[in-house]
Amino acid sequence: MEWTGARYADRPTVEVRTRIAAPPERVWALVTDVGLMPSLSSELREVEWLDGAAGPAVGARFVGRSSHEALGDWETTSHVIEYEPCRTFAWAVSDVDNPSAVWRFTLAPAGGGTELTQWMQLGPGRSGLSFAIDRMPEKEQKIVFVRLREFEQAMTNTLAALKKLAEDA
Incomplete structure (x- = not known):
């Protein structure tokens, strides 16, 4: 049977949402605290702002260090591209x-x-997933599907944790 899922070049997406019984200001303080995120993630281990930034603003950068059983350890630099309080x-x-x-x-x-x-x-840029696809191009759609499901589960867990933190504050 042929796999008919998305390819990496399709720029596949995942979206999860939740309702939180707390004002946006309280939730905002949590989601913009990048230092909090490793405690909510099974992959992200550490985050720190770069270039003297103390928090998010368009153009600010932060480094994240992550680990995954199948993908190993890696570090990425992220750039804030949208910031509307x-x-x-x-x-x-x-x-x-x-x-x-x-x-x-x-x-x-x-x-x-x-x-x-x-x-x-x-x-669309290359990532650690690209290397897995390079090694097994015939399995690209399955690799992408599995990774998207991992992200969906992780994001669902993150939102549940943020909901609990915001509602318990």
Whole structure:
């Protein structure tokens, strides 16, 4: 049977969302705290701002160090590409013009609380996943599908953790 999923060049995306019984300002403080993210992630181990930045702003950069059983350990530099307080925080991984991934948190007021969405896109720039695809090009669609499902589960877990932190504050 032929696999019919997305290819890396398709720039596949994943999106998850949740409603949080907390004001956008409280949720915003959590999603823009990149130092908090490793405690919510099974892959991300450490994050630090670069160039003297103390927090997010368009153009600010941060380095992330990650680990995955199948992909090994790696480090990437991300560039903040969208920053609208209490609304949108997004970053491009590795290269602004040809990122290996783009990640975004979006907040919207919802019934006295906040609807929080996390979205990510693979590619178009090369990433660790590209090396796996290079080794097994016939399995590209399956490799992409599995990685997207991993991201979907991780993002679901991250939003659940953020919801708990925001609602318990």
